Amino acid sequence: MAKKKVSTKKKTTTKTTKPLKEKFKLSRQQKVVLGSFLFFLGIGLFFAFISFFFNWKIDQSEVSQFYNRTSSPKNWLSKFGAGVSHFFIFKGFGISALFIPVLTSLTGIYLFFDLSRKRLFGFWFWGTLVMIWISVVLGFIEKDGGLLAGIIGYEINDFLRDYIGFIGTVLILAFFAIVYIVVRLRYTPEKLYDSLKATQKDIVKDYETTSQSDDSLTNPVSDKQNSKFDIKERIDAIITKSDDPNKKEDKLRASSKQGDNTGEITLNPTINEAYGTSDKREDEIPEKIIIKSEGNPEDIEMEVETTVEEEEVENLSSKLVKDFGEFDPKLELGNYKFPAISLLKDYSANKGGITIDQGELEENKNRIVETLKNYKIEIAQIKATVGPTVTLYEIVPEAGIRISKIKNLEDDIALSLAALGIRIIAPIPGKGTIGIEVPNKNATIVSMRSAIASSKFQNAEMALPLSLGKTISNETFVVDLAKMPHLLMAGATGQGKSVGLNAILTSLLYKKHPAEVKFVLVDPKKVELTLFNKIERHYLAKLPDTEEAIITDNNKVINTLNSLCIEMDTRYDLLKLAMVRNIKEYNEKFKARKLNPENGHRFLPYIVLVVDEFADLIMTAGKEVETPIARLAQLARAIGIHLIIATQRPSVNVITGMIKANFPARIAFRVTSKIDSRTILDTGGADQLIGRGDMLFTQGNDVVRIQCAFVDTPEVERITEYIGSQKGYADAHLLPEYEGEESGTSLDINKKDRDKLFAEAAEVIVTAQQGSASLLQRKLKLGYNRAGRLIDQLEAAGIVGPFEGSKARQVLITDLTSLKQFLDNEL
Numbered sequence: 052m053a054k055k056k057v058s059t060k061k062k063t064t065t066k067t068t069k070p071l072k073e074k075f076k077l078s079r080q081q082k083v084v085l086g087s088f089l090f091f092l093g094i095g096l097f098f099a100f101i102s103f104f105f106n107w108k109i110d111q112s113e114v115s116q117f118y119n120r121t122s123s124p125k126n127w128l129s130k131f132g133a134g135v136s137h138f139f140i141f142k143g144f145g146i147s148a149l150f151i152p153v154l155t156s157l158t159g160i161y162l163f164f165d166l167s168r169k170r171l172f173g174f175w176f177w178g179t180l181v182m183i184w185i186s187v188v189l190g191f192i193e194k195d196g197g198l199l200a201g202i203i204g205y206e207i208n209d210f211l212r213d214y215i216g217f218i219g220t221v222l223i224l225a226f227f228a229i230v231y232i233v234v235r236l237r238y239t240p241e242k243l244y245d246s247l248k249a250t251q252k253d254i255v256k257d258y259e260t261t262s263q264s265d266d267s268l269t270n271p272v273s274d275k276q277n278s279k280f281d282i283k284e285r286i287d288a289i290i291t292k293s294d295d296p297n298k299k300e301d302k303l304r305a306s307s308k309q310g311d312n313t314g315e316i317t318l319n320p321t322i323n324e325a326y327g328t329s330d331k332r333e334d335e336i337p338e339k340i341i342i343k344s345e346g347n348p349e350d351i352e353m354e355v356e357t358t359v360e361e362e363e364v365e366n367l368s369s370k371l372v373k374d375f376g377e378f379d380p381k382l383e384l385g386n387y388k389f390p391a392i393s394l395l396k397d398y399s400a401n402k403g404g405i406t407i408d409q410g411e412l413e414e415n416k417n418r419i420v421e422t423l424k425n426y427k428i429e430i431a432q433i434k435a436t437v438g439p440t441v442t443l444y445e446i447v448p449e450a451g452i453r454i455s456k457i458k459n460l461e462d463d464i465a466l467s468l469a470a471l472g473i474r475i476i477a478p479i480p481g482k483g484t485i486g487i488e489v490p491n492k493n494a495t496i497v498s499m500r501s502a503i504a505s506s507k508f509q510n511a512e513m514a515l516p517l518s519l520g521k522t523i524s525n526e527t528f529v530v531d532l533a534k535m536p537h538l539l540m541a542g543a544t545g546q547g548k549s550v551g552l553n554a555i556l557t558s559l560l561y562k563k564h565p566a567e568v569k570f571v572l573v574d575p576k577k578v579e580l581t582l583f584n585k586i587e588r589h590y591l592a593k594l595p596d597t598e599e600a601i602i603t604d605n606n607k608v609i610n611t612l613n614s615l616c617i618e619m620d621t622r623y624d625l626l627k628l629a630m631v632r633n634i635k636e637y638n639e640k641f642k643a644r645k646l647n648p649e650n651g652h653r654f655l656p657y658i659v660l661v662v663d664e665f666a667d668l669i670m671t672a673g674k675e676v677e678t679p680i681a682r683l684a685q686l687a688r689a690i691g692i693h694l695i696i697a698t699q700r701p702s703v704n705v706i707t708g709m710i711k712a713n714f715p716a717r718i719a720f721r722v723t724s725k726i727d728s729r730t731i732l733d734t735g736g737a738d739q740l741i742g743r744g745d746m747l748f749t750q751g752n753d754v755v756r757i758q759c760a761f762v763d764t765p766e767v768e769r770i771t772e773y774i775g776s777q778k779g780y781a782d783a784h785l786l787p788e789y790e791g792e793e794s795g796t797s798l799d800i801n802k803k804d805r806d807k808l809f810a811e812a813a814e815v816i817v818t819a820q821q822g823s824a825s826l827l828q829r830k831l832k833l834g835y836n837r838a839g840r841l842i843d844q845l846e847a848a849g850i851v852g853p854f855e856g857s858k859a860r861q862v863l864i865t866d867l868t869s870l871k872q873f874l875d876n877e878l
């Protein structure tokens with residue numbers, strides 16, 4: 052329990068400490084080195100100060116000759132000693148400057164043994180105050196400033212006396228003395244009184260008991276003359292101090308049996324025993340005797356035992372963090388430089404941003420008002436917001452006009468306005484107004500540069516921030532892919548899909564370090580994403596033993612998707628082991644060195660799978676692609692695998708119900724029909740876009756019109772070249788191996804056709820004595836199909852028993868030696 056408490060405490064401190072503070076945290080080694088240095092420095096200063104007291108007069112002239120090598124001061128630490136001592140003692144605090152070496156050495160010890168810093172600060176704070184206090188007090192004796200009080204002590208004293216006089220100075224110093232006693236030593240008047248009283252009593256009792264014991268030694272009979280009460284007190288004293296309670300009773304019993312009925316005499320031997328008169332030596336007399344008295348309860352002294360605070364034991368992770376700092380995944384590419392904004396083209400420079408053509412605005416307004424009038428819709432108010440591609444006219448209809456009426460007339464109004472790209476939003480969500488979006492005659496390009504440079508993107512604290520473009524109100528639209536958690540993009544050819552994909556990838560390149568995110572790129576068209584080949588060793592992930600990281604072959608896509616499924620399963624296992632719920636918590640725990648890499652833990656980068664031309668893939672591979680995609684889409688969000696799927700053909704056999712259900716975030720570029728728009732967005736509107744990056748984005752509820760940021764191929768080329776020219780990892784990030792159908796056999800008794808991993812799988816199964824496919828999946832990092840096949844082959848070989856429903860199969864070989872024999876005999 053105590054340990055748990057400690058760890059939570061630590062956690063909160065790390066969270067609240069500022070990063071700058073963290074930066075200056077010393078490692079254990081640095082502390083030891085600095086500690087030793089300060090310790091010896093303190094000792095050196097001590098010697099220098101001591102010798103200064105003897106030699107200061109002789110050395111005084113040498114102090115100014117610091118750079119003269121021929122001068123030889125008498126100080127034990129030569130020029131340095133003379134100089135420093137002159138500074139601290141003569142010019143500083145006089146004798147009390149001796150606090151400085153003591154405090155310096157103490158600091159060294161504290162650092163060396165890594166002791167509480169708070170206590171050390173306490174020493175410095177109070178030590179400095181006491182040093183000044185002493186030097187000011189000594190200022191009374193000092194005549195001209197010098198060795199006793201130092202110039203500082205003397206001057207402060209002198210100053211105080213000038214302004215508040217001798218008595219005032221004494222009073223102030225007395226006040227500070229009291230502050231020190233009360234605050235630092237924690238003495239209150241009551242405490243002081245109690246301890247004085249106790250001491251006084253101790254002395255008196257000590258005196259009494261000693262004199263009495265002397266008496267009893269010399270004259271036992273005189274003891275009889277002592278009052279009964281005195282003797283009783285002393286008996287109590289012995290009883291209290293005796294260690295063994297049984298002994299006390301024995302002693303009493305023994306003593307009461309002796310002699311006659313007069314209590315005074317019978318008790319004598321006991322007293323003698325205690326005071327060494329019988330068989331015990333004098334040095335065995337207990338040092339402190341607590342006197343019990345039947346008088347006033349206040350007279351009873353109570354000994355309070357002080358308990359030692361339990362030491363906080365650091366757990367391994369915080370010790371590791373202390374020694375090596377938090378794990379930094381970026382360290383391997385510590386010198387990696389993010390691409391500069393200047394690599395992106397500034398389109399607004401040519402066109403001067405959004406231009407507002409007053410004439411155009413007026414003309415459109417009149418047309419809207421007239422058209423609506425034709426349908427008997429009166430307008431109370433109209434407001435225009437000019438966006439990069441379209442202008443939004445917000446209309447407040449006259450009271451009594453139903454919005455549904457306008458909505459029903461949507462197509463007619465659009466037709467009357469006779470412009471491509473008109474979209475009617477009735478009503479605008481969250482407002483009681485109707486929106487009519489009319490395309491601008493001159494659309495403004497939203498440059499990727501402005502989208503990246505926007506403060507919204509730059510300050511975005513997101514796992515995977517995407518700067519998609521600008522909304523109608525000219526705000527940069529930034530979303531977190533990790534929250535989506537997958538994105539579906541569709542649009543007819545030539546409407547801006549590829550540019551959109553590039554904008555997404557560019558956003559991530561500008562914000563995420565190669566250690567934090569990896570891309571798996573699927574590009575059946577073979578042309579769209581080839582530029583990203585240059586950043587293979589920085590940002591791309593691929594299957595082992597493949598040459599190109601960008602996947603252009605549909606068969607390889609299936610392997611990659613299955614490999615991602617294995618990666619997903621492994622990551623889930625890791626999360627389970629680490630007892631965390633998602634990749635963010637996992638990585639935080641890993642960075643805090645709470646997860647041991649020897650147990651398979653590693654820093655998990657986000658993986659973004661981008662599939663261009665998804666329709667193509669579905670057409671050629673069908674279910675084989677759909678199943679792993681669906682699995683990933685359903686399960687991968689927590690472990691940091693996110694999918695971006697783009698398609699030209701938004702037909703229902705491509706964007707199936709299953710895909711749609713798992714891709715709540717969708718982007719629609721211009722499509723040719725309302726049906727297509729419905730397939731993508733579940734609503735119309737995408738058919739009324741103007742193209743060239745004009746898009747609709749939804750994350751499940753509202754649909755937002757955005758002008759996609761434009762990034763041209765040369766710009767992407769410049770960025771990838773810049774990144775590619777820097778030091779990268781040895782290879783692309785390797786995904787788990789996945790052997791496709793062709794590598795295995797369906798249940799086959801033929802030994803030659805066995806899976807390559809047959810022997811390994813047999814070992815795993817025999818060691819665990821558990822015949823399950825999921826065990827193989829985990830241990831050998833295999834996909835479900837291959838693990839299942841291995842189990843079948845193990846069954847055929849007679850290593851595991853037949854399928855038994857929900858129970859794991861029986862393992863027919865008991866240990867590894869028998870297995871080896873079994874396999875050898877097989878050959």
Ligand SMILES: Nc1ncnc2c1ncn2[C@@H]1O[C@H](COP(=O)(O)OP(=O)(O)OP(=O)(O)O)[C@@H](O)[C@H]1O
Pocket residue numbers: 496497542543544545546547548549550551699743744745758759760761762
């Ligand atoms: N955001 C944008 N801003 C300005 N112009 C754009 C934008 N996006 C695309 N365009 C223009 O549209 C053209 C086609 O875009 P893009 O290549 O992205 O289309 P696509 O949908 O990928 O076509 P395909 O599916 O045939 O590859 C671009 O060359 C560019 O001129």
